[in-house]
Amino acid sequence: KATEGFAPREAASQHQSGMNGCFCALMESHVPVCLLSERDAARANWRGARVVIVDAAECLDDACVPSLDAFVRDGGGLVVTGRSSLRTGSGNPMENFALASILGVTFKGMTEKWYSFINLERKHELTDGLALDFPLTVYETLQARVDAAADATVIGTIVNPMPGFHM
Helix, strand or coil: CHHHHHCCHHHHHHHHHHHHHHHHHHHHCCCCCCCCCHHHHHCCCCCCCCEEEEECCCEECCCHHHHHHHHHHCCCEEEEECCCCCEECCCCECCCCCCHHHHCEEEEEECCCCEEEEEECCCCHHHCCCCCCCCEEEECCCCEEEEECCCCCCCEEEECCCCCCCC
16 A cells, blocks of 8 residues: 555556556466455464565555564565565655565666566576576566675576667
């Protein structure tokens, strides 16, 4: 709700689209799924979830961060996309992700182009069933560039095409 209420319109729209797409993809794959609110996250009311997906939630309430950290430390999975947690719950921009220490990354800006590729390079639970070293196209959205912490496992990179080429 914070992203829908306080983020710039483009970020709120991307969050809505991402949430809808993620929900539909999981449902169509017959994966049990439910929508959790920020209040649920702040109270650590995970409703039995083993993985939490924070999809382009640019505004994230401060109370959610310690709960998500505890969830991950207790063995839960966390998937975060886009610019999630780059703004406070009231919409104020931050220099780094509020979830940076949990994710093991530092925000380094956004890609310059509205099209890029994600190249998965390492076997991981998240890459299971996907071809490695076969870039996946990402259109109509900028990608968050990050530096990984020394102890983080990098499973893929962003590849930008040559200017003027979509390949």
